Amino acid sequence: MTSPLITPADLxxxxxxxxxxxxxxxxxPPGAELYREGHIPGAVYCDLDTDLAGPPGAGGRHPLPEPGAFQDAMRRLGVSDHRPVVVYDDVGSTVAARAWWALRYFGHRDVRVLDGGLAAWTGAGLPVAKEAPAVAxxxxxxxxxxxxxxxxxxxxALATKGVLLDARAAERYRGEVEPVDPVAGHVPGAVNAPTTENVGPDGRFLAPGALRSRFAGFGIREGVEAGAYCGSGVTAAHExxxxxxxxxxxxxxVGSWSDWVADPSRPVATG
Structure with missing residues (x-):
């Protein structure tokens, strides 16, 4: 299996x-501001809200974009079918994972995430730039x-016949707090697996074996159907x-909790 991750040196x-x-x-602050303060040379800014998601609504806060809209956005950013893509962020790859997943979902076959993000890049002594590149x-x-x-x-259904992971923080899963959505709690039968525990203190992913052990603790192994959700389908992509x-x-x-609670007839579990 080719790893979906790439190191700064390899990039x-x-x-x-x-x-x-x-x-x-x-x-x-807006990601575009962070980008202008310094980014990997040649990188193009990709906006989660407008490039990687459709308008918020019944399908959740970050629903799948329409295929044509996603295609237009990626072409504007210089993405081509036969050219490798590397995505990165500065929050443990939680947002970069959504870009990786969306590109994979819409058919790109060579997408990788910079493991450790911008901090790993600068920590390796590699340069940053402030100028936005010309994009073909x-x-x-x-x-x-x-x-x-x-x-x-x-x-x-997956929460009963397989394993459905809730990637949010434990207190949101339990329904003790809900800072974004109108209802607190989780999908009945879902298992809490906070995304933050997929990475180490340096923001890099745990080794494959360690991740396999982590997910085995939730009942996920070869042959077991698994899925993930979060608040709006972003950190669940990291899962x-x-x-x-x-x-x-x-x-x-993709719709995740923000879609689930849009229908008041759907059950909600707490604790």
Missing amino acids: AALDGVTVLDVRWRLGG VGEFTSRPGGMPVLVADEAA VLAMEVAGLPAALY
Whole structure:
């Protein structure tokens, strides 16, 4: 299996690659500001809200974009079908994972995440730039279906017949706090697996064996159907990425909790 991760040294040595900076903060500051302060030379800024998601609504706060809209966004950022893509952020790859997943879902076959993000890059003594590069329009074609997805009913069923992971912090899973969505709690039967525990203190992913052991503790092993959700399908993509590093396939409930609670008839569990 080819790893979905790449080291700073390997990225620095790679020619002919499109690099996307997908830094983002819930509540700010805007990722574009962080990008202008300094980014990997040649990287192009990719916005989570407008490039990697559709408009918020019944499908959640970060629903899948329409294929045509995603194709247009990626072409504008210089993404092409036969050119490798590397994505990075500065928050343990939690946002970069959404870019990795979206590109994979829409058919790109060579996407990797910079393990450790911008901190790993600068920690390796590699340079940053403030100038935005000139971008040639890419030749990316959206082909939806490259990664497995779940809708609400399928997520509910998976929580009973397989393993559905809730990637949010434990207090949100338990329903003790809910800073974003109107209802607190979790999908009945889901298992809490905070995304933050997929990486070490340096923001790099745990080794594949360590990740396999972590997910085995939740009942996930070869042959067990697995999926993940979070608040709006961003950090859950990080869970899917971590499982891929571990060699375990998983589906993403893109709408996640923000979609689940949009229908008041859906059950909510706490504790």
